[in-house]
Amino acid sequence: MKTTIAEVKHHVGQEVTIGAWLANKRSSGKISFLQLRDGTGFIQGVVEKKNVPEEVFQLAKSLPQESSVYITGTVHADERSPYGYELAVTDIRVIHLAKDYPITPKNHGTEFLMDHRHLWLRSRRQHAIMKIRDEIIHATVEFFRKNGFVKVDAPILTGSAPEGTTELFHTKYFDEDAYLSQSGQLYMEAAAMALGKVYSFGPTFRAEKSKTRRHLIEFWMVEPEMAFCSFEENLQVQENYVSYLVQSVLNNCRQELKTLERDVSKLEKVTPPFPRITYDEAIKLLHEQGFDDIQWGDDFGAPHETAIANSFDKPVFITHYPKAIKPFYMEPDPERKEVVLCADLIAPEGYGEIIGGSERIHDYDLLKQRIEEFGLPLQAYEWYLDLRRYGSVPHSGFGLGLERTVAWIAGIEHVRETIPFPRLLNRIYP
Missing domain, CATH: 3.30.930.10 (Bira Bifunctional Protein; Domain 2)
Structure with a gap:
């Protein structure tokens, strides 16, 4: 079922597909955390090595910032999340790999940000x-x-x-x-x-x-x-x-x-x-x-x-x-x-x-x-x-x-x- 981040609250326990961009990510051993956005909001996608094919797990670890994807997973309520929900990822389909996105998580000067x-x-x-x-x-x-x-x-x-x-x-x-x-x-x-x-x-x-x-x-x-x-x-x-x-x-x-x-x-x-x-x-x-x-x-x-x-x-x-x-x-x-x-x-x-x-x-x-x-x-x-x-x-x-x-x-x-x-x-x- 295709939906948006703003609407995942209506699909708890269901598998959904969201078109999104990768805002940021971090990996820890056998798990990757993808910070996803689609314009309607933000959600964390959790990719566990044991739950996905190896190529999906490696893709999650290597995706560049601001790449666009169709991401599929099961919606779970999560009180720790600022948005109340997260996505247990089962599949990732790349739309476009973004290379060398200029605005990284580090601090940038105001003029640089205004230029971009x-x-x-x-x-x-x-x-x-x-x-x-x-x-x-x-x-x-x-x-x-x-x-x-x-x-x-x-x-x-x-x-x-x-x-x-x-x-x-x-x-x-x-x-x-x-x-x-x-x-x-x-x-x-x-x-x-x-x-x-x-x-x-x-x-x-x-x-x-x-x-x-x-x-x-x-x-x-x-x-x-x-x-x-x-x-x-x-x-x-x-x-x-x-x-x-x-x-x-x-x-x-x-x-x-x-x-x-x-x-x-x-x-x-x-x-x-x-x-x-x-x-x-x-x-x-x-x-x-x-x-x-x-x-x-x-x-x-x-x-x-x-x-x-x-x-x-x-x-x-x-x-x-x-x-x-x-x-x-x-x-x-x-x-x-x-x-x-x-x-x-x-x-x-x-x-x-x-x-x-x-x-x-x-x-x-x-x-x-x-x-x-x-x-x-x-x-x-x-x-x-x-x-x-x-x-x-x-x-x-x-x-x-x-x-x-x-x-x-x-x-x-x-x-x-x-x-x-x-x-x-x-x-x-x-």
């Missing part, structure tokens, strides 16, 4: 990270569908930018200028005026010459927008969504979290409501912790965000930033015009901002004024202004960075491991 990313993905650690990423994507679609959102796809090529064009990739669109999108937000605002509650989920690009562990050149964003939605309601959606992601990973990726040695007790605390502090309170908190360099009106860097996050055991909202350091489309606080109705959600454990959101300006005259103040070309935003000309309503939204969220939930130090093929400063291979 197409192969590094096969490792147990990278397998666990990709499974957690997939679970977060699945939970995202599930959460928004359950809550009445419609998925709308934003364009990747745009003629304007939500936050200016200084960090955008420029290209020619026939005889016009165009940019790779840094956000689908403006288009989601248009879609929200048609469909009420929407979200986009796709790749975004920022030509930011940063080498920090939090930055990628190409990354994926989840960007909901909601008509008739206040700033407060927006925060509630965010904390419910993030909690839903964490619970989905806890419920469905326990083995992967164990592989990554993630402290799940920290994730189990992630339930609504999340703590909130204003930008003013954050500045005061930083001064109390010795950050004398930060002044009112400055944006927060990674050390500041980490210090703030360390004061809480859940993600924390920092609200009401100064208008001068935020994008043009954010609604000013009606009681204090120099700050805007916005919030950044800072993840615990030093992972930084995972969400930025706000109530959007819905007044035509104010939005036009802000576009002009930012020195943006008015003509490029005429369609965006149309949303305020024809049936404007209060509305709010946010953007969640997928890779930072995966890094936090999985407990990964660098975001480069959270995307299959990372694009970094000076790296576009493979």
Whole structure:
């Protein structure tokens, strides 16, 4: 019976055949232990000399790492195995013998592993990270569908930018200028005026010459927008969504979290409501912790965000930033015009901002004024202004960075491991 490693639990005591790769092996006298993987999971195949023909035993001992095989054996429950089962091997059929596989069980440098990313993905650690990423994507679609959102796809090529064009990739669109999108937000605002509650989920690009562990050149964003939605309601959606992601990973990726040695007790605390502090309170908190360099009106860097996050055991909202350091489309606080109705959600454990959101300006005259103040070309935003000309309503939204969220939930130090093929400063291979 042909099956997969993920399905062997349904075949205990039965003989099965699995298409697999040899991740690693060790031999001890008259027994060989084969670490096998098939994409769905990992399992140990035990080859005993007394139970197989001599040629099968010799093949098991000589198989090179990452060779592909059809392996046949009887499934046994095994409490000692991390996966709960092992395979008593009776036959091995070689599909392809891999020679001199470059990623061996020894330690390799990061640059070497990045050069071989197409192969590094096969490792147990990278397998666990990709499974957690997939679970977060699945939970995202599930959460928004359950809550009445419609998925709308934003364009990747745009003629304007939500936050200016200084960090955008420029290209020619026939005889016009165009940019790779840094956000689908403006288009989601248009879609929200048609469909009420929407979200986009796709790749975004920022030509930011940063080498920090939090930055990628190409990354994926989840960007909901909601008509008739206040700033407060927006925060509630965010904390419910993030909690839903964490619970989905806890419920469905326990083995992967164990592989990554993630402290799940920290994730189990992630339930609504999340703590909130204003930008003013954050500045005061930083001064109390010795950050004398930060002044009112400055944006927060990674050390500041980490210090703030360390004061809480859940993600924390920092609200009401100064208008001068935020994008043009954010609604000013009606009681204090120099700050805007916005919030950044800072993840615990030093992972930084995972969400930025706000109530959007819905007044035509104010939005036009802000576009002009930012020195943006008015003509490029005429369609965006149309949303305020024809049936404007209060509305709010946010953007969640997928890779930072995966890094936090999985407990990964660098975001480069959270995307299959990372694009970094000076790296576009493979």
